[in-house]
Amino acid sequence: MRAIPSSLDRSVVGEIDERLDGVEDAHGVRIPWAIESGSRAWGFPSPDSDYDCRFLYVRPREDYLSLWPTRDVIETPLDEVFDVNGWDLSKAVRLVAKGNAAALEWLRSPIVYRGDEAFRDRMLRLAEDVVERGLIARHYLHVARQQRTGRSSLKRFFYVLRPAAALRWLADHPESALPPMDLPTLLAESTAKVDVREAAEELIARKAITRELGAGEPPSILLRFVEDELIRGTRYDEDSAPSHRRDEVRARADEWFRAELAVG
Known part of the structure; x- marks a missing residue:
């Protein structure tokens, strides 16, 4: 599976492909999933946004039986353009x-650089089995609150707006704990009003052609949307009882991980 939009720089994508090949060769691992994260995948890149490639890798089965396990993260050199690193499958499952x-x-x-779609679907099914909606909602609630405490700017506002949209999506999809990643899809698949979606689209279009959006005030319709969703989301803080499923979830994760190693 590969999903690369035409907006991505082909030479940069080629370098990312080479880095992923290099990781597999140098570390003796298999990469079944490599994607873009950050503002490009969130749906609001700037002209100078870097490339945040993230990948999951799997070691040979024997490595997981070692008494001296290796690090569960692999990193490549970081610079102004490239931020390419990944997690061992064991870390990701935990x-x-x-x-x-x-x-x-x-x-x-x-945005998928390389991916085994069947692997992705199996992992999503695991997530659907074990993930608690309250934990995901609480994560987005706290991210939005934290981003609001920093220096105000239109650019930073996107880091408040996306988690607020995720809260709206979760409220509209009580059967799922796995919201989409990008802001346009979160809004399109929710009950957000048309004027909210249109205001977001206009702000995204401005960010796409402006290196720094500056410290202007976000559209009032979006400010109200964020405020409403964060107020509504406070219920997730109130519903903070510890889970009684920990042992069940761990057993299910162990079972899935062992089965996945057998597939590889």
Whole structure:
């Protein structure tokens, strides 16, 4: 599976492909899933946005039986253009079992450099089995609150708007704990009003052609949307009772991980 929009720089994509090949060769691992994260995958890139490639990798089965396991992260050199690193499958599965929203977002990125679709679907089914909606909603609620405490700018506002849209999506889809990754899809698949979606589209279009959006005030319709969703989302803080499924979830994650190693 490969999904690369035409807006991505082909020479940069080629370098990312080479880095992924290099990781497999140098570390003796297999990469079944490599995607773009960050503002490009979130649906609001700037002209100078860097490339945030994230990948999941699998080691040979024997490596997981070692008494001296290796690091569960592989990183490549970081610079102004490239931010390419990944997680061992074991780390990713543990994080999914804990309801880590970042791990789930990687599985739903609209930009895929390389991917085994069947692998992605199996991992999504695991997430659907074990992830608690309250943990995901609480994550987005706290991200939005944290981003609001920093220096105000139109650029930073996107980092408040997207989690607020994720909260709206979760409220509209009570059967799922796995919201889409990108802002336009979150709004399109929710009950957000047309004027909210249109205001977001206009702001995204401005960001796409402007290196720095500056410290202007976001559209009032979007400010109201964010405020309403964060107020509504406070219920997730109030519903913070510890889960009684921990042992069940861990057993399910172990079972899935062992089965996945057998597939590889």
